[in-house]
Amino acid sequence: MLGKLYNFLNNESNERVCTDLAEDACKKVVGNYFRILLALTFTKLGDTLSNPKTVLTWLMGYVGAPVYLISLIVPIRESGSMIPQIAITKYISKRKIRKWIWVFGALVQCFAIGAIAVVTIYFNGQTAGWLIVICLVLFSLARSFCSVSSKDVTGKTIPKTRRGRLSGFTVSVSGVLVLLAGLYIIYKSNEDASINFYTNLIFFASLTWIVAAIIYSRIKEFPGETISEPKTEESFFSKFNLLKTDLQFRNFVIARSLLLCSALSAPFYVLLAQEYVGKENYLLGLLIISNGIASIISSPFWGKMADKSSKNTMALAVTLASVVGVVIVILVLTSETLRRQIWIYPIAFFLLGIAHGGVRLGRKTYVVDMATGNQRTDYVSVSNTVIGIILLLTGGISALVSLISVEGVIVVLSLFGFYGAFRSYRLPDVE
Template identity: 35%
Template structure:
C-alpha cells in the first residue's frame, strides 16, 4: 500500500506513466527509480536547506561582522565557498572514478560538510574577533573541499539512478522544499530582534545535522556498480580531460555559457552595496532576514518550474536565465539612476528577479551537463567544467578592484552584459533532451 502511494506521488510529480521510452537507465535502475527519486529529493532537500542556513553571501557575512572579525575577511567568504568547491575537482575526479558505488563518496562528503558546519556554530558560540573569523574561514574551506567531492559524484549517481526525463524534476523539487524551509528561517530572522545572533549560530549547528542526515539517506540509494576506470597520474588525467575541450565543440560552448552566467552569482554583493550605500550598519544587519526571504522566495517559486522546463529543454532554460539576469542587472542600474533603488521595494525586487535567474542557471546547467554526457564521460565533463568555472570565480574576485576604480555601477553593467551574451551563446547549444 505504501509503495503504491509512493509510485502514485512519483507519477504525479514527474507526469509519467513510467513507460521505458528513452530513459537511458538500466532495467534494474528503472525498477528502483521511484524509491531512488524520493531518496534523491530527501537528501538534496536537506543539503539545500543547510546551504541556505550558512549562505556566505548573507548569513556568514553578517555573522563575521557581528563577531567583530576584521572586515578584510568578509571578501574571502564567497571565493572560498564557491571556488573551493569547484576548482579541486579536476584533481580529485580521477580517484573518485575508482569507486564502484559513488554514492559513498557523496555521503562521505556530506558527512564532512556537516562536521564543518557544526564547527562553525561552536566557533560562533566560543570565539570572537579575528580568531572567530579565521576559524570560520578554515571550517568553510573544509566544507568547500568536501562539497567538491559531492559535486563530482552527484551527477554521476543521478545519471545512473534517475531517468533523463525526470532528473530536473528531482533537483527542482528539492530546490522548492529547500527554499521553503529557508524562507521560514528568513522570516524568523526578520523578527528575531536581539536574538538574531543566537538564531544564526543555532542555524549553523542545524545545518550540520541536516548534512549528516542527508549523508545517511543518500547512502541508502540503490545504485548499480560502475566499472572503475583505469587509474592514471593527476597530470595525465588533467591532460586527458582538457583534451575533451578540443574534441567536443558543444562542451566548449556549454562551459562558455556557464562561465558568462557566473554573473548571476557574482552580482548580489555589488547590488546590495549599491542599494545600501547610505544605510547604517544597524539598518543593513536589520535587513538580513529580508534578504534571506527574498532569496528563498525566488527559489521557492521558481525551482520546480525551472526543473520541469529543464527536463524539456535545458537549452531554453539557459537562454531564459541569461535574459532574466540581464533584466535584473540593468533594471538595478535603471532604478539607481532614477533614485528608486533605495526605495522599500526597489532593491528587494531586483534581488528577487536575479535569484530566480540564479536558480534557473543552477538547474539548467546541471540538467544540461548530465544529459549531454554519456555514462563514460559524465564524471570527466563534470570535473572539467567545474574546475574551469572555479577558476573563473577566483578571477571574479577582480571585480572588487573594478568597483574600487570605476564604481559599483560599472561592475553591475559588465555583469549585465555577461548575462545577456550568455543567452546569445546558449542559442547554439544542442537540444540534449531530444537526443
C-alpha cells in the same frame, strides 16, 4: 503512494521514460527520486543557515576577525569546492558505487560547519578568523566530492527528462524551508542577537548534513562504469584536453562562464538598496524573503523546461537576469523618486532570483544529460574546476566599485549575460 506522487509530479503515464538506464535501475527510480530530493533539500537548508554572505560574515565580525579574512570566505566557499574536482575525479572514477563518496563528503561538511560554531565560542580575533577559514577549506573540499559524485549518481538512477524536474522540486521544497528559516531568523534576531543564538543556528545547520547522509545512503545504486587501471596513470592536466578535443563541451564551458553574471550580480543589488534606501534590518529581511519566494514558485517551471531543452532554459534565464539588470540601472539613474522606493529592490531581487534558478537548473541538467558514465564525471570535474578558477579571478570584482559605479558593474555583468544567452542558445540540444 510514492509511485502515484511520482507520476503526478512528472506528468507520467504507466509507460516509463527510462530508456537510458539499466532494467534494474529503472525499477528503483521512484524510491531513488524521493531519496535524492529529500537529501538535497536538507543540504540546501544547511547551506542557507551557514551562508558565508550573511551568517558566517556576521559571526566573523562578532569575534573580531580581520576584514581581509572575512573577504576570503565567499571565494573559498564558492570556488574551493570546484577547483579540486579534477584532482579527485581519478579516485571517484575507480568506484563502481559512488553514493558512499557523497555520504562521506556530507559527514565531513557536518564536522566542518560544527567546528565553526565551536571556534566562535572559544576563540576570537585573528585566531578565530584563521580557524574559520581552515574549516571552510575543509568544508569546500568535502563539497567537491559531493558535487562530482552526485551528478553521476543522479545520472545512474534518474532517467533523462526527469532530472530537471527533480532539481526543480528540490529547490522548491528547500525554498519553503529556507523561507521559514529566514522569517524565524529575522524574528529572533530582534529579541536575541547573542552569540549563542547564532552558534546554535550553525550547530543546527551542521545536523542537516547528517540527516542528508542517512537518506542518501539508502539510494539503490547499481554498479556502473569504471576506468581501467592504465588510464589512471594519466597526468593531472590530461583531463583539460577535453577543452581542446570536445567542441560541444568547450562551448558549454564558455557559455557557463558567461552565465556567472546571474550569481555575481546579486551583491550589487544589495549595495544599491543600501545606498539609496538604507541599511535597515527589515530591508535585508525583504530581500531574503524575495529570493526564497522566487525559488519556490519558479523552480518547477524551470525544471520542466530543462527536461525539454536545458540549453534554451539557460539562454532564457540569463536573458531575464540581464534585462532586469539593465532596467534597474535605468530606473535608478533616471528617476530620483523611484530609486528611493523600498519596493523596487525586493522586486528586482525576486526577478533575479527567478533568473538565477533557471541558470542553475539549466546548466546542471545540460551537463548531466550531455554524457554518460565516466565521461559525465570528467565533464563535471573539468567544467567545475575551470569555473572555480574563473570565480577566484572574478572574486575581486568588488574592486571595480572603486573605479566605476555599482550601476556600471551591473551593466557590465548584464552585457556578459546577453552574450552568454547567445552562446547557450547555440549549443546543441542533449535531451
